[in-house]
Amino acid sequence: MRRANRAAVVRTVHLRGATSRAALAAGLELNRSTIKSVVDALAADGVVVESLPVGRQGAGRPSMVVTPCPRAAWVVAVEIAVGWLTVAAVGLGGGVLGQRGAGPVRREVDPSELVGRVADAVSALSAELGSRPSAMGVAVPGLVRASDGLIRRAPNLGWSDVPLGELLAAATGLGVLVRNESDLGALAEHVRGCARDVDDLVFLVVDVGVGGGVISGGVSIDGAGGYAGEVGHMAVRRDGRACRCGSHGCWETEVGEGALRRAVGLPSEGPRSHLRRELVRLRNEGAPPPDELVEYGRWLAMGVGNLVNLLDPEVVVFGGLLADALPLVVDTLTEHVAAACLLARPTALVALVPSALGASGPLLGAAEVAFAGILDGI
Structure with missing residues:
Protein backbone atom coordinates (compact mmCIF):
# COMPACT_ATOMS: atom_id res chain seq x y z
CA MET A 1 0.00 0.00 0.00
CA ARG A 2 2.84 2.36 0.85
CA ARG A 3 4.45 1.72 -2.54
CA ALA A 4 1.13 2.30 -4.34
CA ASN A 5 0.56 5.60 -2.52
CA ARG A 6 4.07 6.75 -3.38
CA ALA A 7 3.56 5.89 -7.05
CA ALA A 8 0.22 7.73 -7.10
CA VAL A 9 1.77 10.92 -5.69
CA VAL A 10 4.73 10.76 -8.10
CA ARG A 11 2.39 10.26 -11.07
CA THR A 12 0.19 13.15 -10.01
CA VAL A 13 2.97 15.71 -9.58
CA HIS A 14 4.64 14.49 -12.79
CA LEU A 15 1.49 15.16 -14.80
CA ARG A 16 0.08 18.13 -12.87
CA GLY A 17 3.18 19.91 -11.67
CA ALA A 18 3.20 21.85 -8.42
CA THR A 19 0.29 20.58 -6.31
CA SER A 20 -0.65 21.34 -2.73
CA ARG A 21 -0.75 18.60 -0.13
CA ALA A 22 -4.44 19.33 0.34
CA ALA A 23 -5.12 18.86 -3.39
CA LEU A 24 -3.14 15.61 -3.40
CA ALA A 25 -5.15 14.30 -0.46
CA ALA A 26 -8.45 15.22 -2.12
CA GLY A 27 -7.53 14.01 -5.58
CA LEU A 28 -6.07 10.69 -4.44
CA GLU A 29 -8.65 10.19 -1.69
CA LEU A 30 -5.99 9.75 0.97
CA ASN A 31 -5.92 11.27 4.44
CA ARG A 32 -3.55 14.12 5.15
CA SER A 33 -1.30 12.13 7.45
CA THR A 34 -0.72 9.57 4.68
CA ILE A 35 0.08 12.33 2.18
CA LYS A 36 2.48 13.92 4.67
CA SER A 37 4.29 10.61 5.20
CA VAL A 38 4.59 9.92 1.46
CA VAL A 39 5.69 13.46 0.58
CA ASP A 40 8.25 13.57 3.41
CA ALA A 41 9.81 10.34 2.09
CA LEU A 42 9.86 11.63 -1.48
CA ALA A 43 11.45 14.89 -0.37
CA ALA A 44 14.11 12.98 1.58
CA ASP A 45 14.87 10.98 -1.58
CA GLY A 46 15.20 14.14 -3.69
CA VAL A 47 12.15 13.35 -5.85
CA VAL A 48 10.08 16.40 -4.81
CA VAL A 49 10.57 19.70 -3.01
CA GLU A 50 8.06 21.55 -0.86
CA SER A 51 7.43 25.27 -0.61
CA LEU A 52 4.91 27.75 0.75
CA PRO A 53 2.23 28.78 -1.75
CA VAL A 54 2.88 32.06 -3.58
CA GLY A 55 0.42 34.89 -3.00
CA ARG A 56 -1.40 33.06 -0.25
CA GLN A 57 -4.29 34.88 1.43
CA GLY A 58 -6.42 34.10 4.44
CA ALA A 59 -5.84 32.82 7.92
CA GLY A 60 -4.71 29.39 9.02
CA ARG A 61 -1.76 27.18 8.23
CA PRO A 62 -1.11 27.01 4.47
CA SER A 63 -0.99 23.68 2.66
CA MET A 64 2.55 23.13 1.39
CA VAL A 65 3.04 22.92 -2.37
CA VAL A 66 4.74 19.78 -3.71
CA THR A 67 6.85 20.18 -6.87
CA PRO A 68 8.69 17.43 -8.79
CA CYS A 69 12.48 17.63 -9.04
CA PRO A 70 13.19 17.36 -12.78
CA ARG A 71 16.57 15.64 -12.38
CA ALA A 72 15.28 13.02 -9.96
CA GLY A 185 0.94 13.72 -30.53
CA ALA A 186 -2.51 12.66 -29.33
CA LEU A 187 -1.08 11.46 -26.01
CA ALA A 188 0.83 14.71 -25.49
CA GLU A 189 -2.24 16.88 -26.14
CA HIS A 190 -4.21 14.64 -23.76
CA VAL A 191 -1.79 14.91 -20.84
CA ARG A 192 -0.14 18.31 -21.41
CA GLY A 193 -1.93 20.18 -24.19
CA CYS A 194 -5.31 21.49 -25.30
CA ALA A 195 -7.15 18.25 -24.45
CA ARG A 196 -5.67 17.83 -21.00
CA ASP A 197 -8.97 17.03 -19.30
CA VAL A 198 -10.61 15.36 -22.31
CA ASP A 199 -10.91 11.57 -22.41
CA ASP A 200 -12.21 11.23 -25.98
CA LEU A 201 -10.29 12.97 -28.74
CA VAL A 202 -8.97 12.61 -32.25
CA PHE A 203 -5.62 14.16 -33.15
CA LEU A 204 -4.92 14.89 -36.82
CA VAL A 205 -1.64 16.11 -38.24
CA VAL A 206 -0.42 17.02 -41.70
CA ASP A 207 3.31 16.81 -42.21
CA VAL A 208 4.32 15.22 -45.49
CA GLY A 209 1.37 12.87 -45.15
CA VAL A 210 -1.62 12.71 -42.83
CA GLY A 211 -1.51 10.98 -39.47
CA GLY A 212 -4.02 10.44 -36.73
CA GLY A 213 -4.14 9.39 -33.11
CA VAL A 214 -7.16 8.45 -31.02
CA ILE A 215 -7.76 8.61 -27.28
CA SER A 216 -11.00 6.90 -26.21
CA GLY A 217 -12.08 6.73 -22.59
CA GLY A 218 -8.68 8.14 -21.64
CA VAL A 219 -6.82 5.27 -23.35
CA SER A 220 -4.83 5.32 -26.60
CA ILE A 221 -6.40 3.19 -29.31
CA ASP A 222 -3.51 1.21 -30.79
CA GLY A 223 -5.20 -1.73 -32.51
CA ALA A 224 -4.18 -5.39 -32.44
CA GLY A 225 -0.73 -4.76 -33.86
CA GLY A 226 -0.29 -1.13 -32.87
CA TYR A 227 -1.17 0.16 -36.33
CA ALA A 228 -4.45 1.97 -35.62
CA GLY A 229 -4.80 5.59 -36.70
CA GLU A 230 -3.64 5.46 -40.33
CA VAL A 231 -6.45 7.83 -41.24
CA GLY A 232 -4.57 9.33 -44.16
CA HIS A 233 -5.25 6.19 -46.16
CA MET A 234 -9.01 6.22 -45.89
CA ALA A 235 -10.31 5.91 -49.46
CA VAL A 236 -12.32 9.06 -50.23
CA ARG A 237 -12.11 9.45 -54.02
CA ARG A 238 -12.43 6.54 -56.41
CA ASP A 239 -10.87 8.46 -59.31
CA GLY A 240 -8.34 10.22 -57.11
CA ARG A 241 -4.60 10.76 -57.31
CA ALA A 242 -2.04 8.04 -56.79
CA CYS A 243 -0.90 7.80 -53.16
CA ARG A 244 2.58 6.91 -51.90
CA CYS A 245 1.04 3.81 -50.30
CA GLY A 246 0.31 2.38 -53.76
CA SER A 247 -3.43 3.01 -53.72
CA HIS A 248 -5.49 5.80 -55.28
CA GLY A 249 -7.82 8.39 -53.81
CA CYS A 250 -6.56 8.25 -50.22
CA TRP A 251 -7.59 11.12 -47.95
CA GLU A 252 -3.91 12.06 -47.81
CA THR A 253 -3.94 12.93 -51.52
CA GLU A 254 -6.70 15.49 -50.88
CA VAL A 255 -5.54 17.07 -47.60
CA GLY A 256 -1.82 16.28 -47.26
CA GLU A 257 0.98 18.79 -47.74
CA GLY A 258 0.88 18.45 -51.53
CA ALA A 259 -2.85 19.18 -51.60
CA LEU A 260 -2.42 22.18 -49.30
CA ARG A 261 0.31 23.53 -51.56
CA ARG A 262 -2.00 23.23 -54.56
CA ALA A 263 -4.78 24.96 -52.65
CA VAL A 264 -2.65 28.07 -52.00
CA GLY A 265 -0.99 28.09 -55.42
CA LEU A 266 2.53 26.99 -54.43
CA PRO A 267 4.76 24.50 -56.28
CA SER A 268 4.52 20.88 -55.17
CA GLU A 269 8.09 20.99 -53.84
CA GLY A 270 9.76 23.64 -51.75
CA PRO A 271 10.60 24.70 -48.19
CA ARG A 272 7.76 24.19 -45.76
CA SER A 273 8.52 27.62 -44.33
CA HIS A 274 7.27 29.12 -47.63
CA LEU A 275 3.96 27.31 -47.23
CA ARG A 276 3.57 28.48 -43.65
CA ARG A 277 4.35 32.07 -44.66
CA GLU A 278 1.71 31.90 -47.38
CA LEU A 279 -0.87 30.64 -44.90
CA VAL A 280 0.02 33.49 -42.53
CA ARG A 281 -0.28 35.99 -45.38
CA LEU A 282 -3.73 34.73 -46.31
CA ARG A 283 -4.85 34.87 -42.67
CA ASN A 284 -3.55 38.42 -42.25
CA GLU A 285 -5.29 39.63 -45.40
CA GLY A 286 -8.64 38.90 -43.82
CA ALA A 287 -10.22 38.26 -47.22
CA PRO A 288 -12.37 35.19 -47.97
CA PRO A 289 -10.14 32.20 -48.71
CA PRO A 290 -9.63 31.30 -52.37
CA ASP A 291 -11.95 28.74 -53.93
CA GLU A 292 -9.18 26.14 -53.98
CA LEU A 293 -8.75 26.45 -50.22
CA VAL A 294 -12.50 26.19 -49.69
CA GLU A 295 -12.43 22.96 -51.70
CA TYR A 296 -9.53 21.76 -49.56
CA GLY A 297 -11.70 22.44 -46.49
CA ARG A 298 -14.50 20.31 -47.94
CA TRP A 299 -12.21 17.32 -48.40
CA LEU A 300 -10.86 17.85 -44.90
CA ALA A 301 -14.42 17.92 -43.58
CA MET A 302 -15.28 14.66 -45.34
CA GLY A 303 -12.64 12.76 -43.40
CA VAL A 304 -13.25 14.57 -40.12
CA GLY A 305 -16.97 13.87 -40.41
CA ASN A 306 -16.30 10.18 -40.94
CA LEU A 307 -14.07 10.08 -37.89
CA VAL A 308 -16.61 11.91 -35.74
CA ASN A 309 -19.33 9.48 -36.80
CA LEU A 310 -17.08 6.52 -36.07
CA LEU A 311 -15.46 7.62 -32.81
CA ASP A 312 -17.74 10.28 -31.26
CA PRO A 313 -14.89 12.42 -29.86
CA GLU A 314 -15.37 15.45 -27.67
CA VAL A 315 -12.49 17.28 -29.37
CA VAL A 316 -10.70 17.07 -32.71
CA VAL A 317 -7.18 18.53 -32.44
CA PHE A 318 -5.39 19.75 -35.57
CA GLY A 319 -1.60 19.65 -35.60
CA GLY A 320 1.24 20.34 -38.00
CA LEU A 321 0.26 22.23 -41.13
CA LEU A 322 -3.42 21.70 -40.28
CA ALA A 323 -3.02 23.97 -37.27
CA ASP A 324 -1.66 26.69 -39.57
CA ALA A 325 -4.48 26.21 -42.09
CA LEU A 326 -7.34 25.82 -39.58
CA PRO A 327 -8.28 29.54 -39.29
CA LEU A 328 -8.65 29.70 -43.08
CA VAL A 329 -10.89 26.66 -43.42
CA VAL A 330 -12.70 26.50 -40.08
CA ASP A 331 -15.97 27.93 -41.44
CA THR A 332 -16.03 25.47 -44.33
CA LEU A 333 -14.92 22.68 -42.01
CA THR A 334 -17.61 23.41 -39.41
CA GLU A 335 -20.38 23.63 -42.00
CA HIS A 336 -19.47 20.44 -43.83
CA VAL A 337 -18.65 18.42 -40.72
CA ALA A 338 -22.13 19.28 -39.48
CA ALA A 339 -23.62 18.09 -42.78
CA ALA A 340 -21.54 14.88 -42.81
CA CYS A 341 -22.23 13.85 -39.23
CA LEU A 342 -25.11 11.70 -38.10
CA LEU A 343 -25.04 13.13 -34.58
CA ALA A 344 -27.64 15.71 -33.65
CA ARG A 345 -26.12 19.19 -33.62
CA PRO A 346 -22.56 17.78 -33.94
CA THR A 347 -20.80 21.15 -33.96
CA ALA A 348 -22.24 21.78 -30.49
CA LEU A 349 -20.77 18.48 -29.35
CA VAL A 350 -17.41 18.40 -31.13
CA ALA A 351 -14.78 21.10 -30.62
CA LEU A 352 -12.39 21.72 -33.54
CA VAL A 353 -9.19 23.18 -32.07
CA PRO A 354 -5.53 23.73 -33.04
CA SER A 355 -2.75 21.93 -31.22
CA ALA A 356 -1.46 23.71 -28.12
CA LEU A 357 1.95 22.01 -28.27
CA GLY A 358 2.77 22.54 -31.93
CA ALA A 359 5.89 20.81 -33.19
CA SER A 360 6.81 19.68 -29.65
Whole structure:
Protein backbone atom coordinates (compact mmCIF):
# COMPACT_ATOMS: atom_id res chain seq x y z
CA MET A 1 0.00 0.00 0.00
CA ARG A 2 2.84 2.36 0.85
CA ARG A 3 4.45 1.72 -2.54
CA ALA A 4 1.13 2.30 -4.34
CA ASN A 5 0.56 5.60 -2.52
CA ARG A 6 4.07 6.75 -3.38
CA ALA A 7 3.56 5.89 -7.05
CA ALA A 8 0.22 7.73 -7.10
CA VAL A 9 1.77 10.92 -5.69
CA VAL A 10 4.73 10.76 -8.10
CA ARG A 11 2.39 10.26 -11.07
CA THR A 12 0.19 13.15 -10.01
CA VAL A 13 2.97 15.71 -9.58
CA HIS A 14 4.64 14.49 -12.79
CA LEU A 15 1.49 15.16 -14.80
CA ARG A 16 0.08 18.13 -12.87
CA GLY A 17 3.18 19.91 -11.67
CA ALA A 18 3.20 21.85 -8.42
CA THR A 19 0.29 20.58 -6.31
CA SER A 20 -0.65 21.34 -2.73
CA ARG A 21 -0.75 18.60 -0.13
CA ALA A 22 -4.44 19.33 0.34
CA ALA A 23 -5.12 18.86 -3.39
CA LEU A 24 -3.14 15.61 -3.40
CA ALA A 25 -5.15 14.30 -0.46
CA ALA A 26 -8.45 15.22 -2.12
CA GLY A 27 -7.53 14.01 -5.58
CA LEU A 28 -6.07 10.69 -4.44
CA GLU A 29 -8.65 10.19 -1.69
CA LEU A 30 -5.99 9.75 0.97
CA ASN A 31 -5.92 11.27 4.44
CA ARG A 32 -3.55 14.12 5.15
CA SER A 33 -1.30 12.13 7.45
CA THR A 34 -0.72 9.57 4.68
CA ILE A 35 0.08 12.33 2.18
CA LYS A 36 2.48 13.92 4.67
CA SER A 37 4.29 10.61 5.20
CA VAL A 38 4.59 9.92 1.46
CA VAL A 39 5.69 13.46 0.58
CA ASP A 40 8.25 13.57 3.41
CA ALA A 41 9.81 10.34 2.09
CA LEU A 42 9.86 11.63 -1.48
CA ALA A 43 11.45 14.89 -0.37
CA ALA A 44 14.11 12.98 1.58
CA ASP A 45 14.87 10.98 -1.58
CA GLY A 46 15.20 14.14 -3.69
CA VAL A 47 12.15 13.35 -5.85
CA VAL A 48 10.08 16.40 -4.81
CA VAL A 49 10.57 19.70 -3.01
CA GLU A 50 8.06 21.55 -0.86
CA SER A 51 7.43 25.27 -0.61
CA LEU A 52 4.91 27.75 0.75
CA PRO A 53 2.23 28.78 -1.75
CA VAL A 54 2.88 32.06 -3.58
CA GLY A 55 0.42 34.89 -3.00
CA ARG A 56 -1.40 33.06 -0.25
CA GLN A 57 -4.29 34.88 1.43
CA GLY A 58 -6.42 34.10 4.44
CA ALA A 59 -5.84 32.82 7.92
CA GLY A 60 -4.71 29.39 9.02
CA ARG A 61 -1.76 27.18 8.23
CA PRO A 62 -1.11 27.01 4.47
CA SER A 63 -0.99 23.68 2.66
CA MET A 64 2.55 23.13 1.39
CA VAL A 65 3.04 22.92 -2.37
CA VAL A 66 4.74 19.78 -3.71
CA THR A 67 6.85 20.18 -6.87
CA PRO A 68 8.69 17.43 -8.79
CA CYS A 69 12.48 17.63 -9.04
CA PRO A 70 13.19 17.36 -12.78
CA ARG A 71 16.57 15.64 -12.38
CA ALA A 72 15.28 13.02 -9.96
CA ALA A 73 14.60 10.92 -13.06
CA TRP A 74 14.86 11.71 -16.74
CA VAL A 75 14.17 9.98 -20.01
CA VAL A 76 15.30 10.36 -23.60
CA ALA A 77 12.68 11.47 -26.11
CA VAL A 78 13.47 11.04 -29.80
CA GLU A 79 11.55 12.38 -32.78
CA ILE A 80 12.47 11.01 -36.19
CA ALA A 81 10.84 13.09 -38.90
CA VAL A 82 11.28 13.66 -42.60
CA GLY A 83 13.94 16.37 -42.56
CA TRP A 84 15.14 16.32 -38.97
CA LEU A 85 16.09 14.28 -35.93
CA THR A 86 15.63 15.58 -32.40
CA VAL A 87 16.91 13.95 -29.21
CA ALA A 88 15.90 15.50 -25.89
CA ALA A 89 16.35 14.87 -22.19
CA VAL A 90 12.99 15.27 -20.44
CA GLY A 91 12.86 15.39 -16.66
CA LEU A 92 10.25 14.40 -14.11
CA GLY A 93 7.38 16.84 -14.54
CA GLY A 94 7.76 16.99 -18.31
CA GLY A 95 10.30 19.80 -18.64
CA VAL A 96 13.02 19.59 -21.29
CA LEU A 97 16.44 19.54 -19.60
CA GLY A 98 18.51 19.48 -22.77
CA GLN A 99 18.07 18.93 -26.48
CA ARG A 100 20.18 17.92 -29.45
CA GLY A 101 19.34 18.45 -33.08
CA ALA A 102 21.15 15.39 -34.38
CA GLY A 103 21.31 16.50 -38.01
CA PRO A 104 18.93 16.26 -40.95
CA VAL A 105 17.10 13.08 -41.88
CA ARG A 106 17.08 12.49 -45.61
CA ARG A 107 14.75 10.15 -47.41
CA GLU A 108 16.08 6.59 -47.58
CA VAL A 109 18.29 7.25 -44.53
CA ASP A 110 20.18 4.18 -43.37
CA PRO A 111 18.72 3.01 -40.02
CA SER A 112 22.10 2.09 -38.54
CA GLU A 113 23.43 5.56 -39.30
CA LEU A 114 20.47 7.16 -37.57
CA VAL A 115 20.79 4.84 -34.55
CA GLY A 116 24.43 5.87 -34.20
CA ARG A 117 23.46 9.54 -34.20
CA VAL A 118 20.85 8.95 -31.51
CA ALA A 119 23.35 7.02 -29.37
CA ASP A 120 25.90 9.85 -29.68
CA ALA A 121 23.26 12.39 -28.62
CA VAL A 122 22.28 10.26 -25.61
CA SER A 123 25.93 10.08 -24.54
CA ALA A 124 26.28 13.85 -24.86
CA LEU A 125 23.12 14.52 -22.84
CA SER A 126 24.21 12.05 -20.15
CA ALA A 127 27.56 13.79 -19.83
CA GLU A 128 25.87 17.19 -19.67
CA LEU A 129 23.43 16.13 -16.95
CA GLY A 130 25.88 13.95 -15.05
CA SER A 131 23.57 10.93 -14.94
CA ARG A 132 22.06 8.23 -17.09
CA PRO A 133 18.48 8.29 -18.41
CA SER A 134 15.96 5.75 -17.21
CA ALA A 135 14.29 4.90 -20.54
CA MET A 136 13.74 6.09 -24.11
CA GLY A 137 10.63 6.91 -26.12
CA VAL A 138 10.74 7.33 -29.89
CA ALA A 139 8.29 8.96 -32.31
CA VAL A 140 8.38 7.73 -35.91
CA PRO A 141 6.27 8.62 -38.98
CA GLY A 142 5.17 5.12 -39.95
CA LEU A 143 3.53 1.85 -39.00
CA VAL A 144 5.05 0.70 -35.71
CA ARG A 145 4.55 -2.68 -34.06
CA ALA A 146 4.12 -1.60 -30.47
CA SER A 147 5.27 -4.87 -28.91
CA ASP A 148 8.90 -4.54 -30.01
CA GLY A 149 9.30 -1.26 -31.93
CA LEU A 150 9.53 -2.84 -35.37
CA ILE A 151 8.94 -0.25 -38.08
CA ARG A 152 6.72 -2.23 -40.39
CA ARG A 153 6.60 0.53 -42.95
CA ALA A 154 7.69 4.17 -43.05
CA PRO A 155 7.30 5.28 -46.68
CA ASN A 156 8.67 8.78 -46.15
CA LEU A 157 11.86 7.34 -44.68
CA GLY A 158 12.08 4.48 -47.17
CA TRP A 159 11.96 1.88 -44.35
CA SER A 160 10.32 -1.53 -44.26
CA ASP A 161 10.61 -4.04 -41.41
CA VAL A 162 13.31 -2.11 -39.53
CA PRO A 163 13.78 -3.41 -35.91
CA LEU A 164 14.35 0.11 -34.60
CA GLY A 165 13.51 -0.68 -30.98
CA GLU A 166 16.05 -3.51 -30.84
CA LEU A 167 18.74 -1.47 -32.60
CA LEU A 168 18.36 1.49 -30.25
CA ALA A 169 18.26 -0.73 -27.15
CA ALA A 170 21.48 -2.45 -28.22
CA ALA A 171 23.21 0.87 -28.97
CA THR A 172 22.19 2.68 -25.77
CA GLY A 173 21.51 -0.03 -23.17
CA LEU A 174 18.11 1.54 -22.45
CA GLY A 175 14.60 0.20 -22.49
CA VAL A 176 13.12 1.63 -25.69
CA LEU A 177 9.48 2.20 -26.62
CA VAL A 178 8.75 3.16 -30.24
CA ARG A 179 5.39 4.56 -31.32
CA ASN A 180 3.80 6.30 -34.27
CA GLU A 181 4.30 10.08 -34.10
CA SER A 182 0.59 10.87 -34.42
CA ASP A 183 -0.33 8.53 -31.56
CA LEU A 184 2.25 10.33 -29.43
CA GLY A 185 0.94 13.72 -30.53
CA ALA A 186 -2.51 12.66 -29.33
CA LEU A 187 -1.08 11.46 -26.01
CA ALA A 188 0.83 14.71 -25.49
CA GLU A 189 -2.24 16.88 -26.14
CA HIS A 190 -4.21 14.64 -23.76
CA VAL A 191 -1.79 14.91 -20.84
CA ARG A 192 -0.14 18.31 -21.41
CA GLY A 193 -1.93 20.18 -24.19
CA CYS A 194 -5.31 21.49 -25.30
CA ALA A 195 -7.15 18.25 -24.45
CA ARG A 196 -5.67 17.83 -21.00
CA ASP A 197 -8.97 17.03 -19.30
CA VAL A 198 -10.61 15.36 -22.31
CA ASP A 199 -10.91 11.57 -22.41
CA ASP A 200 -12.21 11.23 -25.98
CA LEU A 201 -10.29 12.97 -28.74
CA VAL A 202 -8.97 12.61 -32.25
CA PHE A 203 -5.62 14.16 -33.15
CA LEU A 204 -4.92 14.89 -36.82
CA VAL A 205 -1.64 16.11 -38.24
CA VAL A 206 -0.42 17.02 -41.70
CA ASP A 207 3.31 16.81 -42.21
CA VAL A 208 4.32 15.22 -45.49
CA GLY A 209 1.37 12.87 -45.15
CA VAL A 210 -1.62 12.71 -42.83
CA GLY A 211 -1.51 10.98 -39.47
CA GLY A 212 -4.02 10.44 -36.73
CA GLY A 213 -4.14 9.39 -33.11
CA VAL A 214 -7.16 8.45 -31.02
CA ILE A 215 -7.76 8.61 -27.28
CA SER A 216 -11.00 6.90 -26.21
CA GLY A 217 -12.08 6.73 -22.59
CA GLY A 218 -8.68 8.14 -21.64
CA VAL A 219 -6.82 5.27 -23.35
CA SER A 220 -4.83 5.32 -26.60
CA ILE A 221 -6.40 3.19 -29.31
CA ASP A 222 -3.51 1.21 -30.79
CA GLY A 223 -5.20 -1.73 -32.51
CA ALA A 224 -4.18 -5.39 -32.44
CA GLY A 225 -0.73 -4.76 -33.86
CA GLY A 226 -0.29 -1.13 -32.87
CA TYR A 227 -1.17 0.16 -36.33
CA ALA A 228 -4.45 1.97 -35.62
CA GLY A 229 -4.80 5.59 -36.70
CA GLU A 230 -3.64 5.46 -40.33
CA VAL A 231 -6.45 7.83 -41.24
CA GLY A 232 -4.57 9.33 -44.16
CA HIS A 233 -5.25 6.19 -46.16
CA MET A 234 -9.01 6.22 -45.89
CA ALA A 235 -10.31 5.91 -49.46
CA VAL A 236 -12.32 9.06 -50.23
CA ARG A 237 -12.11 9.45 -54.02
CA ARG A 238 -12.43 6.54 -56.41
CA ASP A 239 -10.87 8.46 -59.31
CA GLY A 240 -8.34 10.22 -57.11
CA ARG A 241 -4.60 10.76 -57.31
CA ALA A 242 -2.04 8.04 -56.79
CA CYS A 243 -0.90 7.80 -53.16
CA ARG A 244 2.58 6.91 -51.90
CA CYS A 245 1.04 3.81 -50.30
CA GLY A 246 0.31 2.38 -53.76
CA SER A 247 -3.43 3.01 -53.72
CA HIS A 248 -5.49 5.80 -55.28
CA GLY A 249 -7.82 8.39 -53.81
CA CYS A 250 -6.56 8.25 -50.22
CA TRP A 251 -7.59 11.12 -47.95
CA GLU A 252 -3.91 12.06 -47.81
CA THR A 253 -3.94 12.93 -51.52
CA GLU A 254 -6.70 15.49 -50.88
CA VAL A 255 -5.54 17.07 -47.60
CA GLY A 256 -1.82 16.28 -47.26
CA GLU A 257 0.98 18.79 -47.74
CA GLY A 258 0.88 18.45 -51.53
CA ALA A 259 -2.85 19.18 -51.60
CA LEU A 260 -2.42 22.18 -49.30
CA ARG A 261 0.31 23.53 -51.56
CA ARG A 262 -2.00 23.23 -54.56
CA ALA A 263 -4.78 24.96 -52.65
CA VAL A 264 -2.65 28.07 -52.00
CA GLY A 265 -0.99 28.09 -55.42
CA LEU A 266 2.53 26.99 -54.43
CA PRO A 267 4.76 24.50 -56.28
CA SER A 268 4.52 20.88 -55.17
CA GLU A 269 8.09 20.99 -53.84
CA GLY A 270 9.76 23.64 -51.75
CA PRO A 271 10.60 24.70 -48.19
CA ARG A 272 7.76 24.19 -45.76
CA SER A 273 8.52 27.62 -44.33
CA HIS A 274 7.27 29.12 -47.63
CA LEU A 275 3.96 27.31 -47.23
CA ARG A 276 3.57 28.48 -43.65
CA ARG A 277 4.35 32.07 -44.66
CA GLU A 278 1.71 31.90 -47.38
CA LEU A 279 -0.87 30.64 -44.90
CA VAL A 280 0.02 33.49 -42.53
CA ARG A 281 -0.28 35.99 -45.38
CA LEU A 282 -3.73 34.73 -46.31
CA ARG A 283 -4.85 34.87 -42.67
CA ASN A 284 -3.55 38.42 -42.25
CA GLU A 285 -5.29 39.63 -45.40
CA GLY A 286 -8.64 38.90 -43.82
CA ALA A 287 -10.22 38.26 -47.22
CA PRO A 288 -12.37 35.19 -47.97
CA PRO A 289 -10.14 32.20 -48.71
CA PRO A 290 -9.63 31.30 -52.37
CA ASP A 291 -11.95 28.74 -53.93
CA GLU A 292 -9.18 26.14 -53.98
CA LEU A 293 -8.75 26.45 -50.22
CA VAL A 294 -12.50 26.19 -49.69
CA GLU A 295 -12.43 22.96 -51.70
CA TYR A 296 -9.53 21.76 -49.56
CA GLY A 297 -11.70 22.44 -46.49
CA ARG A 298 -14.50 20.31 -47.94
CA TRP A 299 -12.21 17.32 -48.40
CA LEU A 300 -10.86 17.85 -44.90
CA ALA A 301 -14.42 17.92 -43.58
CA MET A 302 -15.28 14.66 -45.34
CA GLY A 303 -12.64 12.76 -43.40
CA VAL A 304 -13.25 14.57 -40.12
CA GLY A 305 -16.97 13.87 -40.41
CA ASN A 306 -16.30 10.18 -40.94
CA LEU A 307 -14.07 10.08 -37.89
CA VAL A 308 -16.61 11.91 -35.74
CA ASN A 309 -19.33 9.48 -36.80
CA LEU A 310 -17.08 6.52 -36.07
CA LEU A 311 -15.46 7.62 -32.81
CA ASP A 312 -17.74 10.28 -31.26
CA PRO A 313 -14.89 12.42 -29.86
CA GLU A 314 -15.37 15.45 -27.67
CA VAL A 315 -12.49 17.28 -29.37
CA VAL A 316 -10.70 17.07 -32.71
CA VAL A 317 -7.18 18.53 -32.44
CA PHE A 318 -5.39 19.75 -35.57
CA GLY A 319 -1.60 19.65 -35.60
CA GLY A 320 1.24 20.34 -38.00
CA LEU A 321 0.26 22.23 -41.13
CA LEU A 322 -3.42 21.70 -40.28
CA ALA A 323 -3.02 23.97 -37.27
CA ASP A 324 -1.66 26.69 -39.57
CA ALA A 325 -4.48 26.21 -42.09
CA LEU A 326 -7.34 25.82 -39.58
CA PRO A 327 -8.28 29.54 -39.29
CA LEU A 328 -8.65 29.70 -43.08
CA VAL A 329 -10.89 26.66 -43.42
CA VAL A 330 -12.70 26.50 -40.08
CA ASP A 331 -15.97 27.93 -41.44
CA THR A 332 -16.03 25.47 -44.33
CA LEU A 333 -14.92 22.68 -42.01
CA THR A 334 -17.61 23.41 -39.41
CA GLU A 335 -20.38 23.63 -42.00
CA HIS A 336 -19.47 20.44 -43.83
CA VAL A 337 -18.65 18.42 -40.72
CA ALA A 338 -22.13 19.28 -39.48
CA ALA A 339 -23.62 18.09 -42.78
CA ALA A 340 -21.54 14.88 -42.81
CA CYS A 341 -22.23 13.85 -39.23
CA LEU A 342 -25.11 11.70 -38.10
CA LEU A 343 -25.04 13.13 -34.58
CA ALA A 344 -27.64 15.71 -33.65
CA ARG A 345 -26.12 19.19 -33.62
CA PRO A 346 -22.56 17.78 -33.94
CA THR A 347 -20.80 21.15 -33.96
CA ALA A 348 -22.24 21.78 -30.49
CA LEU A 349 -20.77 18.48 -29.35
CA VAL A 350 -17.41 18.40 -31.13
CA ALA A 351 -14.78 21.10 -30.62
CA LEU A 352 -12.39 21.72 -33.54
CA VAL A 353 -9.19 23.18 -32.07
CA PRO A 354 -5.53 23.73 -33.04
CA SER A 355 -2.75 21.93 -31.22
CA ALA A 356 -1.46 23.71 -28.12
CA LEU A 357 1.95 22.01 -28.27
CA GLY A 358 2.77 22.54 -31.93
CA ALA A 359 5.89 20.81 -33.19
CA SER A 360 6.81 19.68 -29.65
CA GLY A 361 3.85 17.29 -29.38
CA PRO A 362 5.39 14.04 -30.68
CA LEU A 363 8.58 14.62 -28.67
CA LEU A 364 6.67 15.22 -25.44
CA GLY A 365 4.48 12.21 -26.19
CA ALA A 366 7.61 10.09 -26.64
CA ALA A 367 8.77 11.22 -23.20
CA GLU A 368 5.44 10.25 -21.67
CA VAL A 369 5.50 6.66 -22.99
CA ALA A 370 9.03 6.35 -21.61
CA PHE A 371 7.95 7.70 -18.20
CA ALA A 372 4.91 5.41 -18.09
CA GLY A 373 7.13 2.42 -17.38
CA ILE A 374 9.30 4.00 -14.68
CA LEU A 375 7.06 6.27 -12.57
CA ASP A 376 5.97 3.44 -10.27
CA GLY A 377 9.59 2.74 -9.39
CA ILE A 378 10.78 6.25 -8.60
